[in-house]
Amino acid sequence: MGEAAVSPPPGTPGVVRFRIDADEPGVELYQRLAPGVGVAAVEPEGTWTTFLVCAAPCDQTIDGRAGQHFFFGGEGFSNSSTFRLDKQTGSITAHVRPAKTILRNLGLGFTFGGATAALGGGFALGYGVLKSNETIAVGGSISLGIGLAHLIPGILLLAMSGTRFTLGSGPVDAALLHF
Incomplete structure (x- = not known):
């Protein structure tokens, strides 16, 4: 027993x-x-x-x-x-x-998407300035701005998730x- x-x-x-x-x-x-x-x-x-x-x-x-x-x-x-x-x-x-896990998922999406757009935009901006190509520089600036605009709320959403x-x-x- x-x-x-x-x-x-x-x-x-x-x-x-x-x-x-x-x-x-x-x-x-x-x-x-x-x-x-x-x-x-x-x-x-x-x-x-x-x-x-x-x-x-x-x-x-x-x-x-x-x-x-x-x-x-x-x-x-x-x-x-x-x-x-x-x-x-x-x-x-x-x-x-x-x-809610949706906050975490949104935060991840905004953070990674924003970081990718900002990084790509930064490279395009630098390349456009280096090559004196105004079109690439302007496109890079826009991508950089949009990326940062998404990165900040993404980080905040992650902090609250x-x-x-x-x-x-x-x-x-x-x-x-x-x-």
């Missing part, structure tokens, strides 16, 4: 009662796993194997004593940065403001974050 898992005593660091308070439905808590286990997901830092822990409102006891990395995500949402629970005790409420959260009643403790 197998032995039953022993629950750690209350107050054990890393074992917490976890609740998700989200601005929108569909927010989920994930845990990173070793390669080859679970479902692959793309996060800001790359591709990791992950496991769905719970969905909002969650209200579950979570054992993070091993220093696992957790993050928030969900269908149509950008993933949050990761955090650990190994030093936390008691009850934790995560206040989550999910960001991350799911944000706080643990407890205050901001996330910087020591819990792992980038």
